[in-house]
Amino acid sequence: EVQLVESGGGLVQPGGSLRLSCAASGFTFSDHHMDWVRQAPGKGLEWVGRSRKKGNRYTTEYAASVKGRFTISRDDSKNSLYLQMNSLKTEDTAVYYCARDSMRYGFDYWGQGTLVTVSS
C-alpha cells in the first residue's frame, strides 16, 4: 500500500525557518517525481514545487511565490522528500501536502498533510 506521511509542521514566527519531511512507502520512491502542494485555511490548492527523480538529475521547479525561499530535496536511500522553508511569511500559513507525481497523469497519491502556521 502506498503511503506518504508528512511531518515537521508547527508554529513559526515570520522570518523563521522550518523543514518539512515526507516519508514514502509502498512503492519505489526513486522511480517517481514528487511534489509539494499547499492549502491555506479555507482556500484552494496551490502547487509549491516538484522534485524530479534521479533519471532527470534531481532537478526542481518552484512556484514564483516560494522561489528563492523554499528548497525541495530528496533522499532516495531514505525514501524521503523534504521542503526547507526559509524567510517564512504569514501568507505561507497552510496545510502542506506531499504528493506522488505521475507527470501528466496527475498526482495519484497524497499524504495527510502537515499544518504550518506563521505568526508572531
Add this chain to the structure above:
Amino acid sequence: DIQLTQSPSFLSASVGDRVTITCRASQDISSYLAWYQQKPGKAPKLLIYIASTLQSGVPSRFSGSGSGTEFTLTISSLQPEDFATYYCQQLNSYPLTFGGGTKVEIK
C-alpha cells in the same frame, strides 16, 4: 502562467442529480488536465487524468471531457459520498496550477 477558471464555484444539488463542472484554461493545455475531489480535512483524491481517463477505483459515474481550453467533469448520478469540493489542475506547463474549486453541497 496558465489560469484555470472553474464554474460554478458553488453548486447545490440533490442525490441522483446529474452535475457538470466546467474548467476553462487561459491558454491551450492540450489534454493535460486532471480532476480531484477533496472532502473536509482530507487530502485531495485523483479522479480523472488526461482530461477523460478515469483513475483506477473511481466510480464510473464520474467522467471527464474536453481539450484545448475547455473541460468538464460530470457526475452522472450524484451520490451522498460525492458531496465535496472538486478541483481541476493543468499539467501542461510550469507553474502547475489548480482551479479555484467547486463546492458541491446537498440541496
